Amino acid sequence: xxxxRLADRAYAGIIEIINTEDLEIGNRLPSEARxxxxxxxxxxxxxxxxVRLAADGITEARRGAGSFVKRRPSMRLGSHMxxxxxxxxxxxxxVRFVLEAEAARLAAMRRSVEQMGAIQRAMTNLRKALxxxxxxxxxxxxxHRAIVLATANPVFLSCFDHMHEEVDRIMRxxxxxSRSRPPEAIGAMxxxxxxxxxxxxxxxxxxxxxxxxxxLSQGRKRxxx
Amino acid sequence: xxxxRLADRAYAGIIEIINTEDLEIGNRLPSEARxxxxxxxxxxxxxxxxVRLAADGITEARRGAGSFVKRRPSMRLGSHMxxxxxxxxxxxxxVRFVLEAEAARLAAMRRSVEQMGAIQRAMTNLRKALxxxxxxxxxxxxxHRAIVLATANPVFLSCFDHMHEEVDRIMRxxxxxSRSRPPEAIGAMxxxxxxxxxxxxxxxxxxxxxxxxxxLSQGRKRxxx
DNA sequence: TGTCAAAAGTTGTATAACAGATAATGGAGG
DNA sequence: CCTCCATTATCTGTTATACAACTTTTGACA
Numbered sequence: 001x002x003x004x005r006l007a008d009r010a011y012a013g014i015i016e017i018i019n020t021e022d023l024e025i026g027n028r029l030p031s032e033a034r035x036x037x038x039x040x041x042x043x044x045x046x047x048x049x050x051v052r053l054a055a056d057g058i059t060e061a062r063r064g065a066g067s068f069v070k071r072r073p074s075m076r077l078g079s080h081m082x083x084x085x086x087x088x089x090x091x092x093x094x095v096r097f098v099l100e101a102e103a104a105r106l107a108a109m110r111r112s113v114e115q116m117g118a119i120q121r122a123m124t125n126l127r128k129a130l131x132x133x134x135x136x137x138x139x140x141x142x143x144h145r146a147i148v149l150a151t152a153n154p155v156f157l158s159c160f161d162h163m164h165e166e167v168d169r170i171m172r173x174x175x176x177x178s179r180s181r182p183p184e185a186i187g188a189m190x191x192x193x194x195x196x197x198x199x200x201x202x203x204x205x206x207x208x209x210x211x212x213x214x215x216l217s218q219g220r221k222r223x224x225x
Numbered sequence: 226x227x228x229x230r231l232a233d234r235a236y237a238g239i240i241e242i243i244n245t246e247d248l249e250i251g252n253r254l255p256s257e258a259r260x261x262x263x264x265x266x267x268x269x270x271x272x273x274x275x276v277r278l279a280a281d282g283i284t285e286a287r288r289g290a291g292s293f294v295k296r297r298p299s300m301r302l303g304s305h306m307x308x309x310x311x312x313x314x315x316x317x318x319x320v321r322f323v324l325e326a327e328a329a330r331l332a333a334m335r336r337s338v339e340q341m342g343a344i345q346r347a348m349t350n351l352r353k354a355l356x357x358x359x360x361x362x363x364x365x366x367x368x369h370r371a372i373v374l375a376t377a378n379p380v381f382l383s384c385f386d387h388m389h390e391e392v393d394r395i396m397r398x399x400x401x402x403s404r405s406r407p408p409e410a411i412g413a414m415x416x417x418x419x420x421x422x423x424x425x426x427x428x429x430x431x432x433x434x435x436x437x438x439x440x441l442s443q444g445r446k447r448x449x450x
Numbered sequence: 451t452g453t454c455a456a457a458a459g460t461t462g463t464a465t466a467a468c469a470g471a472t473a474a475t476g477g478a479g480g
Numbered sequence: 481c482c483t484c485c486a487t488t489a490t491c492t493g494t495t496a497t498a499c500a501a502c503t504t505t506t507g508a509c510a
Contacts, residue, residue: 256490257491258490258491287491287492288493289492292492
């Protein structure tokens with residue numbers, strides 16, 4: 001590791017402190033000055049990390065008092081699934097199944113020519129990014145978003161944006177997800193997306209929904225086999 | 226309004242800039258120094274806001290170049306409404322169809338005894354409110370929320386809350402919603418809800434989903450015949 | 451022992467400065 | 481006029497310092 005900005009290291013470092021020191025909810029963590037001393041960086045960078053941790057709901061800062069643990073960072077992902085609460089990853093796929101499959105159907109039925117153009121442009125971008133740089137997490141999302149946009153339903157789009165925002169936040173607080181995929185998975189991903197786009201192009205609603213469900217099921221398998 | 230720390234206001238202010246200036250994905254937003262000038266605060270506070278925005282995946286900072294829009298913040302429905310064909314009311318029902326029907330199915334399959342109790346309590350509240358005061362918009366929502374809660378899927382719940390928040394805001398800003406319903410409609414609403422709750426009780430997933438779809442289709446008809 | 455004001459510690463905010471990277475500018479040469 | 485390239489301007493990343501606002505601890509005094 002040891003990559004990225006100093007604030008990133010501080011972010012990871014503080015989470016590690018919470019875990020290794022076994023700080024319970026409500027416990028106070030070292031002061032910003034002390035953390036800066038520990039990590040050998042400036043207080044400014046420690047603050048940036050703490051601001052992000054607070055935004056993630058993991059810590060809470062009280063002026064004059066200190067920063068406190070608000071929620072333990074969820075380490076268990078995948079195998080350790082609690083009985084009551086599904087993991088964010090699993091949960092997000094459940095929602096995406098219903099939301100995006102229906103979005104694909106509506107997009108196929110209602111898409112305008114401009115929206116179809118936007119979808120195909122997003123597809124081109126994804127193709128380019130996948131073969132060159134690899135993961136292309138962002139381009140992937142943008143294609144899905146273009147499809148949701150083509151539903152002409154503002155509530156769909158709003159929910160889509162919200163979901164991705166939330167899930168990204170939760171995942172960032174947990175373990176990393178951006179592992180590199182094998183080359184054959186990249187080819188499969190491209191084909192799956194192309195099937196969706198093609199179905200929308202020929203305005204085949206059922207086909208688009210089906211292709212989207214298939215794509216998501218494969219994606220889930222790729223993420224947690 | 227105008228609450229909280231300066232960084233919070235900057236966070237909201239930058240999102241507002243993205244929305245009102247209609248900055249597309251990839252567009253550059255004003256420099257940190259310029260933003261500090263605009264908001265009348267220090268660059269330090271602007272940076273804290275930008276760090277959070279970046280952590281939320283909304284912006285992306287490139288050293289030497291500036292900060293750029295990476296993903297549009299979850300939309301306030303009002304701003305892009307004119308671009309969209311569907312009304313928020315119509316659109317929300319489309320989303321509720323897929324989201325809540327599936328939630329009812331999952332709730333039927335996974336609900337714990339405690340969650341079943343919560344659902345039945347919400348049902349009792351709704352029944353009481355409907356026969357006495359009339360509309361019972363809030364009790365209705367709480368029953369639906371209890372069902373979503375029983376899916377044990379935090380992402381489902383998050384999307385449900387978000388959708389209702391957004392749609393409520395739009396409707397409050399717009400025209401009527403709380404018109405009085407005829408008495409036979411009240412009886413029908415009660416029966417529909419009871420069918421959903423009963424299906425969840427006997428853990429009939431398909432039945433719950435079907436009952437939910439039927440209820441929502443009736444509700445839409447009642448709202449806009 | 452109990453009260454309470456002073457002190458010490460901590461977060462919130464501002465300012466200045468510089469390093470490291472990118473974008474814009476403006477000539478020199480075709 | 482256009483292209484190439486070095487210079488300059490601009491922007492983010494990071495550090496240091498200082499003070500304001502608030503909370504907790506300390507310690508003296510009653």
